[in-house]
Each structure stands twice: as structure tokens, then as C-alpha cells.
Amino acid sequence: MSLLLFIEQVLNGLQFGVMLFLMAAGLTLIFGVMGLINLAHGSLYMIGAFAAAAVSAATGSFLLGLAASLAAAAAAGALIEVVVIRRLYDKDHLDQVLATFALILIFSEGTRWVFGSFPLYLDVPSYLAGSVTLPGGIEYPLYRLAIIAIGLLVAAGLFALIAWTRIGIQIRAGESDREMIAVLGVNISALYTIVFALGAALAGFAGALIGAIQSVQVGMGEPVLILAFVVIVIGGIGSIKGALVGAILVGLTDTLGRTLLPVAFDTFMTASAANAVGSALASMSIYILMAVLLVFKPTGLFGSA
Amino acid sequence: MQRETLINIIVLALLVLFPLWAWQADEPFMITLATRAVILALAGVGLNLALGLGGMVSFGHAVFFGVGGYAMGILASHAQSYEPIFEWPFLFEGSKFMPLIWLVAILSSGLAALAIGALSLRTSGVYFIMITLAFGQMFFYFTISWPAYGGEDGLSVYVRNGFPGLNTLDPIQFYGICLAILAIVLFAMSRLARSSFGLALSAARQNEERVQAVGIGVFRLRLMAFTISGAITGLAGALFADLNRFVSPVMFSWQTSGEIMIFVILGGVGRLYGPVIGAVLFIVLEHELGGLSEYWHIYLGALLLGVVLFARGGLIGVLAGREVAHD
Amino acid sequence: MTEPILDIRNISKSFGALRASNDVSLDLRPGEIHALIGPNGAGKSTLIKQIAGNLRPDAGAVWFNGRDVTELDTVARARAGLGRTFQISSLAMEMTVLQNVVLGAMGHRTGPFRFFRPVMKDRALLAPAMQALEQVGLEEFATTRTADLSHGQRRQLEVAVALTLSPRVFLMDEPMAGLGAEGSHRLMGFLDELRQQAPILLVEHDMDAVFALADRISVLVYGQIIATGSADEIRANPEVRSAYLGEEEDA
Numbered sequence: 011m012s013l014l015l016f017i018e019q020v021l022n023g024l025q026f027g028v029m030l031f032l033m034a035a036g037l038t039l040i041f042g043v044m045g046l047i048n049l050a051h052g053s054l055y056m057i058g059a060f061a062a063a064a065v066s067a068a069t070g071s072f073l074l075g076l077a078a079s080l081a082a083a084a085a086a087g088a089l090i091e092v093v094v095i096r097r098l099y100d101k102d103h104l105d106q107v108l109a110t111f112a113l114i115l116i117f118s119e120g121t122r123w124v125f126g127s128f129p130l131y132l133d134v135p136s137y138l139a140g141s142v143t144l145p146g147g148i149e150y151p152l153y154r155l156a157i158i159a160i161g162l163l164v165a166a167g168l169f170a171l172i173a174w175t176r177i178g179i180q181i182r183a184g185e186s187d188r189e190m191i192a193v194l195g196v197n198i199s200a201l202y203t204i205v206f207a208l209g210a211a212l213a214g215f216a217g218a219l220i221g222a223i224q225s226v227q228v229g230m231g232e233p234v235l236i237l238a239f240v241v242i243v244i245g246g247i248g249s250i251k252g253a254l255v256g257a258i259l260v261g262l263t264d265t266l267g268r269t270l271l272p273v274a275f276d277t278f279m280t281a282s283a284a285n286a287v288g289s290a291l292a293s294m295s296i297y298i299l300m301a302v303l304l305v306f307k308p309t310g311l312f313g314s315a
Numbered sequence: 316m317q318r319e320t321l322i323n324i325i326v327l328a329l330l331v332l333f334p335l336w337a338w339q340a341d342e343p344f345m346i347t348l349a350t351r352a353v354i355l356a357l358a359g360v361g362l363n364l365a366l367g368l369g370g371m372v373s374f375g376h377a378v379f380f381g382v383g384g385y386a387m388g389i390l391a392s393h394a395q396s397y398e399p400i401f402e403w404p405f406l407f408e409g410s411k412f413m414p415l416i417w418l419v420a421i422l423s424s425g426l427a428a429l430a431i432g433a434l435s436l437r438t439s440g441v442y443f444i445m446i447t448l449a450f451g452q453m454f455f456y457f458t459i460s461w462p463a464y465g466g467e468d469g470l471s472v473y474v475r476n477g478f479p480g481l482n483t484l485d486p487i488q489f490y491g492i493c494l495a496i497l498a499i500v501l502f503a504m505s506r507l508a509r510s511s512f513g514l515a516l517s518a519a520r521q522n523e524e525r526v527q528a529v530g531i532g533v534f535r536l537r538l539m540a541f542t543i544s545g546a547i548t549g550l551a552g553a554l555f556a557d558l559n560r561f562v563s564p565v566m567f568s569w570q571t572s573g574e575i576m577i578f579v580i581l582g583g584v585g586r587l588y589g590p591v592i593g594a595v596l597f598i599v600l601e602h603e604l605g606g607l608s609e610y611w612h613i614y615l616g617a618l619l620l621g622v623v624l625f626a627r628g629g630l631i632g633v634l635a636g637r638e639v640a641h642d
Numbered sequence: 643m644t645e646p647i648l649d650i651r652n653i654s655k656s657f658g659a660l661r662a663s664n665d666v667s668l669d670l671r672p673g674e675i676h677a678l679i680g681p682n683g684a685g686k687s688t689l690i691k692q693i694a695g696n697l698r699p700d701a702g703a704v705w706f707n708g709r710d711v712t713e714l715d716t717v718a719r720a721r722a723g724l725g726r727t728f729q730i731s732s733l734a735m736e737m738t739v740l741q742n743v744v745l746g747a748m749g750h751r752t753g754p755f756r757f758f759r760p761v762m763k764d765r766a767l768l769a770p771a772m773q774a775l776e777q778v779g780l781e782e783f784a785t786t787r788t789a790d791l792s793h794g795q796r797r798q799l800e801v802a803v804a805l806t807l808s809p810r811v812f813l814m815d816e817p818m819a820g821l822g823a824e825g826s827h828r829l830m831g832f833l834d835e836l837r838q839q840a841p842i843l844l845v846e847h848d849m850d851a852v853f854a855l856a857d858r859i860s861v862l863v864y865g866q867i868i869a870t871g872s873a874d875e876i877r878a879n880p881e882v883r884s885a886y887l888g889e890e891e892d893a
Contacts (some may be wrong), residue, residue: 047441097624103441104372108580109623111573115616123610236452236569248443287410290460297453302436304446308437337882415852429890503758511761515754518734518745525732526744529749536754 016146020262027261028161032216033238034245034253035168036209042248043184043205044099049110050090051213051238052097052231053117058083058214059221059230060121063130072135076218083214084207091206096199114232129225132218157219164212165254172250181205185248209221226236237264240300246313257313260296267295316573318635321590326595330494338487346486347558352598353493354554359578359590360500361547367585368508369540370520375431375447377571378454379545381564382427383420383552387561390416411491413478416553424549425542427454432541436534448569455567464555469563476557483557493554495589500547505587508542516540529554546576577619583629591628643707646671647841648693648811649726653702655688663699664865670841672810675833677844677852681885684866687729689862690815693880694726695719699885707810717741720749725809733788739799740784743771746806754873770807774805778804778832794825801832818851828891830855853877861885 016118037051061082066075090113138153171179180196217231224230241260245252272288279287303310330353337345357466360382363372375426393400393409400407410416443538459467475483483489507513519526526533556562565571582593600618604611626633646669655663662685670676674809682685691697693704695716703712711719720726732740740762747767748754751822761767775781778798780788783791791799795818804812817833833842852859853873859880860870869879876882
């Protein structure tokens with residue numbers, strides 16, 4: 011494999027990684043602050059993608075579509091937080107899993123009901139279409155490059171939000187000690203709704219960005235959700251830093267595994283066998299990564315308890 | 316407790332009488348529905364051991380369901396194509412013989428549960444849920460990308476496997492086999508729940524520290540329960556594959572794990588017959604609501620949400636009172 | 643002098659800058675009640691955890707029954723004969739009282755890997771279980787759900803479960819906590835006799851009980867044992883008085 015191809019795959023891995031981070035950040039925030047495991051996070055991703063596709067198709071503006079994804083996912087997040095999720099904070103994880111699984115069923119079938127079973131398409135805007143030539147002569151799609159940049163910007167913004175703002179202080183206080191935020195005089199139920207809506211908005215945003223690369227369809231959220239789970243298990247549940255490191259790790263492992271493993275097996279197998287074994291192993295690579303990591307660190311890279 | 320026993324007896328009687336009626340009325344589709352319910356109930360009974368008695372929230376039981384299914388698919392497909400599975404240390408050409416298929420399904424899914432459990436039980440709480448879910452995805456993507464046994468398209472078996480003395484192609488006879496297995500497993504589970512193992516496992520769910528303080532290691536206890544649990548769900552997978560004469564990666568999907576969990580919850584967690592009632596209810600809803608609306612999962616979701624928020628004991632809990640029966 | 647059954651040798655444990663156990667040595671001999679007292683935050687819980695096997699000391703060793711058990715976990719130490727009761731009742735709350743003691747008897751005798759015989763009909767387990775209940779006076783509550791017991795009864799059940807293990811040593815973490823005067827008094831009488839069965843390492847806040855019962859008392863302050871001796875010696879020890887008893891008498 012040429013070096014250029016390798017670098018291109020690294021960039022693809024990074025792009026996948028920052029997307030996963032947008033999902034994982036919300037999940038891990040919600041778990042860290044409210045102690046809630048939220049399977050419906052994938053539905054919020056889907057809602058963001060559908061909102062973006064519908065609005066940009068109606069208005070012709072990709073940016074309006076992105077704005078719609080943020081608004082729709084945040085609104086849906088706030089709505090389910092108020093109606094369902096807040097009844098789950100003091101229940102056990104099994105109840106949380108089941109109730110949010112029920113929400114997936116409702117959201118998925120509801121979306122199918124409204125939009126039908128055919129996928130929608132979201133077009134990459136003209137100013138981000140095409141590819142750019144990177145130093146070293148690599149041709150790389152501009153849109154994917156933009157996703158990496160946007161993802162890293164959002165990550166930086168999130169770290170800044172948590173480090174410097176009032177709400178960030180409250181979030182950190184909530185993570186370390188739930189009773190303390192009550193002492194600080196914070197309106198807990200409002201804080202929870204805001205955190206949940208923030209996580210939802212990030213997921214919806216990720217859905218919209220990816221929606222322009224893949225098709226927008228029901229069920230698109232759950233595979234990403236499960237990968238985001240792997241990310242936060244690897245990073246340590248509750249840690250934003252862990253989510254970022256885990257996301258990049260998973261993104262790179264998955265992408266590079268898919269290209270490198272078949273090539274690696276090719277050196278001592280027939281091409282078709284190498285392709286079969288390599289791609290089978292590659293599809294499992296991140297789970298193997300997770301399993302190996304857990305043997306050594308059962309609470310993830312940056313997890314505490 | 317009396318009421319719960321009464322409900323159990325009624326359910327069992329229905330499982331015997333309804334298919335007999337369908338047989339008399341010449342409604343083979345109804346028998347197939349009942350067979351589905353019984354097999355899914357068996358899968359749920361397996362999960363209930365880990366989830367209800369052991370408190371291990373496994374979101375990856377589709378793995379065992381799928382491994383059991385593929386055990387059947389692989390054995391039977393080799394037998395129908397006359398290509399040996401292996402030639403050393405002895406020639407093995409696959410099998411269409413149900414008892415052998417069941418044995419292989421139980422052993423292979425039990426082995427998978429042992430390996431997954433050994434890794435996953437190092438963690439607890441949310442980590443455990445997510446890791447079992449992730450292992451499910453791992454098997455799912457593996458079966459999709461492994462071309463030898465159909466990959467994404469799955470694997471068909473043209474003739475149902477055989478059982479000595481019975482015509483398994485006759486729906487009522489196949490139903491009888493499935494119901495007999497469910498009854499045997501339910502009996503074994505009722506004994507297990509009352510045994511030393513059941514008491515210790517249940518105590519470990521309630522208070523891990525207490526169990527350790529009396530000198531019982533919790534890890535081995537849970538791993539054993541998880542393994543048995545996986546093996547039972549695997550047996551259900553083999554039967555399910557035989558019912559459909561088809562296996563596909565869908566058996567490994569996370570939705571399958573979720574559905575097996577739904578059976579347990581709808582009926583009532585930790586109740587012996589919980590998964591049976593849950594699976595029957597699920598099939599009835601699928602049939603009735605599915606007839607009413609293409610989007611019946613919305614109603615299923617709403618019902619599940621209602622059960623979680625307002626009726627934690629499931630259907631049995633609503634009918635027989637909240638308390639799980641004691642000896 | 644008889645050999646100690648439980649011998650804690652120079653153990654230390656730090657959490658960051660906090661030295662929770664600082665070169666602690668402590669032993670327990672057959673037939674005695676050895677009480678461990680100390681103000682809150684002195685490091686009693688940390689010490690108990692190291693004795694029971696929840697925590698590994700950074701340095702030093704725990705010897706039990708002539709054997710170094712420092713590397714063993716709680717399960718192995720329980721099997722070796724360490725009968726422990728917890729500060730906050732640690733029971734299987736959904737099970738009956740009898741099931742809790744049967745669990746103890748099972749842990750000590752048959753182990754959990756029996757899958758088919760009904761455990762609540764196993765005479766070999768029921769007999770010691772009932773006997774333990776009788777010993778603490780809970781036999782009439784055998785079929786009561788544990789969650790329905792009063793606080794005091796739960797404390798008794800804790801002791802009963804420890805009894806089913808036929809332990810060589812009892813490790814009791816504040817067994818009197820939350821008991822009324824009458825309950826404390828009854829438990830004192832019980833512990834008084836129990837020491838003949840197996841010696842007791844007693845961590846207790848109730849000073850009257852400690853001074854009435856203990857053969858020896860050790861005082862733990864800031865992770866260090868500042869004195870060990872008989873009740874009279876401890877009462878007369880000026881260091882103990884200033885560090886600890888003085889405050890306690892004022893309170």
C-alpha cells in the first residue's frame with residue numbers, strides 16, 4: 011500500500027472518529043451528570059439527519075439544514091427529557107435501557123410513518139463539493155476535511171464550555187457530587203434538561219453532517235450509537251477527554267483495520283481468503299480492541315469507578 | 316404465590332390447547348405462530364436466568380441465539396451438500412439429526428457465553444450492558460462479512476431436520492417437540508431457582524458483599540449462570556432456525572437482543588413464566604397490531620414504556636401482585 | 643501465652659497524602675474480645691477492610707491461623723474462617739431470614755454449585771442455620787422477609803449469618819450501632835459468651851459496652867495505635883484521655 015493511500019485512510023479514520031466523538035460526548039455527559047444510559051441517543055442522531063435533509067431540500071440551503079438539525083434534535087431531546095427521561099434518573103439501569111429502547115421503537119416507526127421507508131438524500135453544498143490537493147499531492151474530498159475541522163472545533167468548544175462557563179461548572183459539580191449542585195443553588199431539573207438537550211443537539215448535528223455522505227434513513231442511528239458506546243467504554247464512562255481519545259482510537263482502528271488487514275493477510279494467503287479473513291477480522295477489530303482494553307483496565311482509559 | 320401458580324397453569328394449558336384447536340380447525344399458520352411463541356419463550360427463559368435471577372443486564376443474548384441458529388445451519392447445510400465439515404480426527408459430514416444439532420447448539424452457545432461472560436463480568440453496571448451489546452455487534456458484523464455460510468444473505472436449509480419417530484414437517488409434531496423442550500427447561504429452571512445455586516445467585520444480585528463474606532466467589536457464580544443462560548438461549552436459536560429453515564445475521568442483531576429482553580420484561584422479570592407470557596403477548600401483539608397497522612412497533616414501544624414506568628412486575632406482576640413468590 | 647489466631651503485623655495504607663493506617667500492629671488471641679476504638683476518621687474502616695481482604699495494605703502483613711493471608715481476597719479469608727459482620731447491615735433483603743442463614747451455612751459447607759436439590763429442604767444446611775437463629779433469638783422470624791425486620795433484628799441476623807460459618811475469628815464492625823439500650827444489653831451478654839466459641843475483634847463506638855466486655859482495648863488515632871491494654875490501663879492512659887476519651891465524656 012502506498013503512503014498516500016495510507017494517509018488518506020488516516021484522514022478517513024479521523025473523520026469517522028470526530029463524528030463518533032459528537033455522539034459519544036453527549037452520551038458520556040448524560041451518563042456523567044445524570045447517571046442515565048440513553049439508547050435513544052441514536053434516534054436523536056436520526057432526527058437531526060432527517061431534519062437537515064427535509065429542511066435543506068425545502069429551502070435549498072445546507073446551512074439552514076444544519077441549523078434545523080440542531081434545533082430539531084435539541085427540541086426532541088428536551089421533550090423526551092421532560093416527558094420520559096426524568097422519570098428514569100432514580101431507576102436502575104435495566105429500566106433505563108428498556109424505556110429508552112421503547113423510545114427507539116417509537117421514534118423509528120414514527121419517522122417511517124412520516125417520511126416513509128425510502129431513504130432521503132442530503133447533498134453536499136457546492137462550496138464544499140469536490141476535493142482539495144493536500145501537501146504531498148493527496149486528493150481528498152473537501153467535505154470530509156470540513157467535517158474533521160468542524161468536529162474538532164465543536165470538541166474545542168465543548169471543552170471550553172465545560173472549563174469556563176457557569177453551566178460547565180455546574181456540570182462538573184454534578185459529575186463529582188450530585189448533592190453539591192443542590193447546595194450551590196442550581197436548578198437541577200433545568201440543568202438536566204439543558205445537558206440532555208445539549209447532548210441531543212450534538213447527536214443531531216452529527217447525524218446531519220453524516221447524512222450528506224450516507225443516505226438518511228430509519229435505523230441509521232443505532233449502529234453509530236453502539237459504536238459510541240464502545241467509544242465511551244474504551245474512554246471511561248463520564249469522561250469527555252476519554253470520549254475524544256476513544257473516538258479517535260475507534261475511528262482509526264476501524265478504518266485502518268478495513269484497509270490494512272486484508273493487505274496484511276495477503277502476504278501469506280490467497281487473495282480471496284485474505285480478503286475474507288481480513289474483512290471479517292476488520293469488522294471485529296474495534297470490539298477486539300475493547301475486549302483487550304477491558305482485560306487490563308475494566309473502567310476504561312480515563313474512567314474512575 | 317397461589318395466583319401466580321394459577322396463572323402459570325392457565326398459560327401452560329393454553330399452550331397445549333390452542334395448537335390442538337388450530338390443528339383440529341386446520342389452521343397450520345396458527346400452529347406456526349404458537350411454535351414461534353414457544354421458541355422465543357425459551358430464548359427468554361434463558362435470558363431470565365442471567366437477568367432476573369442473576370441481575371446481569373445482558374444486552375447481547377442475540378449472540379447465543381445466533382450461535383445456536385448457525386450451529387443448526389452449518390450442520391444441516393453440510394449434510395445437505397455432502398461436503399464434510401472436517402475430515403480429521405474423523406470424517407464429519409454435518410447432521411440433520413435434531414438431538415445432535417441441539418447438543419452442538421448448546422455446547423457452542425454455552426462456550427460463547429463462557430468466553431463473553433469471562434470478559435464482560437470483569438465489569439458491572441452500565442459497562443456490562445454496553446459490553447454485552449458490543450459483543451453482539453461483533454458477532455453480527457462477523458457473520459455479515461464471513462462469506463462461507465452465506466454472509467449477509469444468510470443460509471437456507473431445504474428440509475427440516477429429523478427427530479426419530481416423528482414427522483417434523485408436520486407443524487403440530489414440531490410444535491410438540493418445542494413445547495416439550497420448553498417444559499423440560501422450565502422444570503429444570505424451577506429446580507435451579509430453588510437450589511443452592513439459585514439461592515446464592517439471587518443473593519449475589521441483592522447483595523454481592525454478603526455473598527462474598529460467607530465465602531462464595533461471585534464471579535464464578537455469575538459466570539456459571541451466564542453460561543447456562545447462553546446455552547438455553549442457544550438451544551432456542553437452533554429451534555428457531557429449524558422453524559424457519561433459514562438463518563441470517565439478523566439473529567445476531569441488537570434488535571434481537573432487545574426483543575428477547577422485552578419478552579422477559581413484558582411478562583415479569585425473575586418470574587419463572589415471565590418470559591413465556593411475555594413471548595406469547597409479543598406474538599399476539601405482533602399478529603393483532605401488525606394486522607391493524609404497519610407501524611405496530613410504535614404501540615409496542617408505548618406499551619413497553621408503560622410497563623417500565625408504571626408496572627415493573629410485568630403482566631404477571633399486574634395479575635398476581637408485585638411480590639416475587641418465595642418458598 | 644497462647645499464639646494469636648489473627649495477627650496484623652505493621653500494616654500501612656495511604657490514600658494520596660493521607661496515611662489511613664500507619665504501621666498498625668494488632669493481634670487477637672483465643673477466648674478474648676479485643677476492642678478497637680478511636681474517634682471518627684481514625685482509620686478504623688480502612689483497617690477493617692484490610693483485615694477482611696477488601697483492601698491490600700501497602701506494607702505489612704495479615705496473618706491468620708498461622709498463615710500469611712495478605713494476598714487473599716474476602717472470599718478466601720471467609721473460607722479460611724473469618725466471620726464478619728458489617729457496620730451497615732449487609733443482607734439479601736428480598737430473601738427470608740432463614741434463607742440468609744442458609745446462605746451462610748451453604749457457603750461454609752456445600753458451596754453454591756448444586757443445581758437441582760431444593761436448598762431449603764437440605765437438613766445438613768437447615769440444622770446449623772436454625773441453630774444460629776436460635777442462638778441470636780430470631781428463630782420465630784425464620785420465614786419473615788429480611789426487609790421487614792427491624793433495625794435491631796437485622797443486626798442480630800448479621801451475627802447469625804456469621805455464626806453459620808463456624809468461624810475461627812469474628813470481625814464485628816459496630817454491632818451495637820443503632821440498637822436501643824435493651825438490645826445493646828442483650829447483645830453484650832451474647833458476645834460475652836460467644837468469645838468462648840471464637841475470639842472477637844470488636845470495633846465499637848459504645849464505650850460502656852467496650853469497657854464492660856473487652857479483655858483488651860486498642861486505641862486508633864490518626865491511623866496509629868496509640869495504646870493497647872486492659873480496660874483499666876486504657877482508662878488511666880493520659881495520651882488516650884487527651885486524644886480521645888476526654889472528648890467522648892464531654893459529648
